Each structure stands twice: as C-alpha cells, then as structure tokens.
Amino acid sequence: MLESMAASEWIAFLAGGAAVLFYILGVAHAVHALMHVRTAQGTIAWILSLITIPYVAVPLYWIAGRSRFEGYVRARRSEDAELRKLATDMHQRLRAYELPAEDAFARGAEFLGGLPFTRGNELDLLIDGKETFEALFEAIAKAEDYLLVNFFIVKHDRLGNRFKRALIERAKAGVRVYFLYDEVGSHTLKRRYLEDLRAANIECFHFGSNRRWWSPFQLNFRNHRKTVVVDGKEAFLGGFNVGDEYLGRDKRFGRWRDTHLRLAGPVVQAVQLVFLEDWYWACGKVPELAWDADPRQADQQAAVIPTGPADPGESWQLVVAEAANSSRERLWIASPYFVPDAGVLTALQTAALRGVDVRILLPQQADHLLVWLSSFTFLEQTIPYGVKLFRYSKGFLHQKVMLIDDRLACVSTANLDNRSFRLNFEISALSPDTRFVAEVKAMLENDFEGATESKVGDFTDRSFGFRAACRAARLLSPVQ
Secondary structure, three states, X not given: OHHHHHHHHHHHHHHHHHHXXXXXXXXXXXXXXXXXXXXXXXXXXXXXXXXXXXXXXXXXXXXXXXXXXXXXXXXXXXXXXXXXXXXXXXXXXXXXOEOOOOOHHHHHHHHHHOOOOEEEEXXXXXXXXXXXXXXXXXXHHOOOOEEEEEEOOXXXXXXXXXXXXXXXXXXXXXXXXEEEEOOOOOOOOOHHHHHHHHHXXXXXXXXXXXXXXXXXXXXXXXXXXXXXXEOOOEEEEEXXXXXXXXXXXXXXXXXXXXXXXXXXXXHHHHHHHHHHHHHHHHHOOOOOOOOXXXXXXXXXXXXXXXXXXXXXXXXXXXXXXXXXXXXXXXXXXXXXXXXXXXXXXHHHHHXXXXXXXXXXXXXXXXXXXXXXXXXXXOHHHHHHHXXXXXXXXXXXXXXXXXXXXXXXEEEXXXXXXXXXXXXEEEEEEEXXXXXXXXXXXXXXXXXXXXXXXXXXXXXXXXXXXXXXXXXXXXXXXHHO
C-alpha cells in the first residue's frame, strides 16, 4: 500500500512538474509572440492560447506560429563565399543586358527580388497543359549538359511516369539531372519513383532534406516553385505541377485552365540562381552550371522575382499591393485562391475607388474547400468598392497571372492567399514588353468571357450554414 501510494505521489509530482513546465514555456512563448507575430489579432490569439492551454498551444506555435524560414541561404545576399561569388559573377555578366528600371513598380520589384530586369530575352506564353508539356518535353529532350527540375507536386501517374522516363533518358545520355521536390506537396509520390531516378544517377532531394534540429518545426513552409532549366539556356515556370489532372484527366475537375511560361535569354540565369539557392538549402551542394547569358533576337525585357519566408519582408504581398497602388487603368489578376490580407485588400479597394478596372478571376469549382469557402467572405469587402470578382466555369482555373495597365504582365507560381504572401517560396516572371503584355491581355479577355461576375448576394443570400462555414474557414486562413 505504501509503495502504491509512493508511486501515485510520484506520478502526481511528475504531472504537476510537467504542468508547471508547460505554463513556464507558455509564458515564454507568449513573450516571443508579442515580439514577433505579424498582426495584433494573431498576437492576441497566440498569447491567450499559450497562457491558457500551453500544452496544446506550444507545439502548435512551433509549427504554425513561425513567420520566418530559418537557415535559408540566398546566394545573391549571402555570406557563403562560393554562392556569393556565383551571384556576383552572374550580376557582372548580366550588366551588359541590364535595363534602367524607369518604372517605379519595376524598381520596387527588382529591389524585392534582388535580380535585375534584362533585355535580350524571348518569352513564350504557354496556355493549358497540352501546349505546356509539349514544349517542356521537347526542351528536356534537347538537353545536352544538365537539367534543373523543381516542382511542388510530382505524381506517380501517367504524366508523372512520362516525365520520369524523359529525365532518365537524358541521364542515360550523360546529362546531369538535379531533381528537387516539396515533400509535403508530393506526399503521394511513391518511393519506387525516386528509386528509379536515383538508379539512373539522377540526384534527388526534397526541400526538407537538410535536417537541422529545427527542421520539423518548419513543415508549415512550402517550396511552391515550379521551374525547369535546360543547359542554362531555357527555363520554364508557372502554374503547372506534374500530374494527370493538369492535362484535364481528372474527372472531378475536367478541363484544367492554367498558364506557364517559357523563357530564353539572360533572364534564365536568374531562374537558375533561384534554383541553386533552393538546391543548396536542401543538400548543401553547389553543382557546376553554365553562367554565360544567351541573348535572343526577340530582345524582350523581363525579370524574375523570387519571394518567400526567408525574405526580410513579405515580398509577394508588397508586389501585389504595389501593383494595385501603381495601376491607373486596369489591374487584372487570375488566381485559384483569394484570401487577401488587410494590406492587399485595402490596395485593391483604393485602386477600384480611383477608377481602376480591378478584376479578380477565380475558379467556380473548389480544389481546397477551406480556401474556396473563405473567398466568399470577401465579396462584401470588395464588390461595393468597385472590385469585380469573376468565377471561371469552363473547368478548374489554376493560373497565377497579373496584368497591370498595358505596361506590365506577370506569370507566377504565387496565389492571392496567406501561404503565398508569407509561407511559400514562390517565383514570378514580369515583363513590360508590349507584345507579351498584349498576349496576356488577350488571354485574360478570353478567360473572362468564360466567367460569371459575382454579386454580394452570392454570399449574403446563401443559407446560414453556408455563411457560418465560410466565416469559420476564414478564421483558419493563416494556415490554409
């Protein structure tokens, strides 16, 4: 009996000690939240939960409360000697093609990305999956030296296996292949897929491969970039991942409306440097790449703007807000997700009040239910101010495209949601080239013809249950 009582007391002592420890940790983390959480609402929510239920809130805070991705090395601003030298040498080579950024928005975007606008480029707008993957596979088949591949999602299906075979064929021909993927986005990718790639001497890493002690607490961050670089001469980026649904083979979505971009010329060196930074983070290696620019006769102007949670500020949010602030005639944005933060929402509202034709093109269908529901709550905060929201109904809309007046067009991997603003590594290509801007404008005009303009009643006239679900979903927008 005494031994039993002693054991009970010992258990009670341990439980009490653990409770005290958690409350101490809760208070310490509440102080950290006070100093580092971005918004007043978020700070209050974290402090209350960390103090009242620390045993639940402390682990969640480590995963979802972090606003900066620790340890990431950006070559263009790093102190790592080898990476810094590569970035410096690349800038030196691009000086012959660099443009004076006369446009205020262009200057700001260039500052945020740390990479210059250049001339001597060639831009090919790729609309939908057939055109995109035909161009991509053709470019891969022509690779002679190396391939740099980075996708958020790669699936072990028909398209994914064709992609794998294309990479293996080039590897067997002596081409060096570097394959990077996001472990969360590609969580369904079979181990056999990667084993087949490695058996062909293809170097494969997922973005979280570099396991520092804090890495498990950075799972809320994603590498959402989708890029391919061929021999340092051609690059691809945009909305497409690798999977059958992107070719419209998924019965749930039907046609998949997306946009990608093929780049050639000096701007490819910038895409290549962004890949190198991601690759170095994942495995600590610096492969030998070609850094001589390959100018094209088309002589189009372009810049690549990488953004992500390792930036000093919230770069993509600033890009979108400044696009709205600097627009004078039109601001058209296509995105599958629309959960803007207060800064972007205000910029859209004020642009519309100035008389700018502000249009947001969204999908009618939902692929991520919570984000889709959240978007309805913004109808009351946009439409009365003159912002026009459209729902695309000719399939699932996944493109990330922006048109600013008739002066700048952007094809990106970034969405209009908290993940792209603060949690995802993204990459965008911007161009002031008049021909390219006209192509993007014509493409979006065609897309708007296949869409229906939303009304405030699309939210307010719905059932109480639907509106409550939308409001509840919006509460989770910081981690959607």
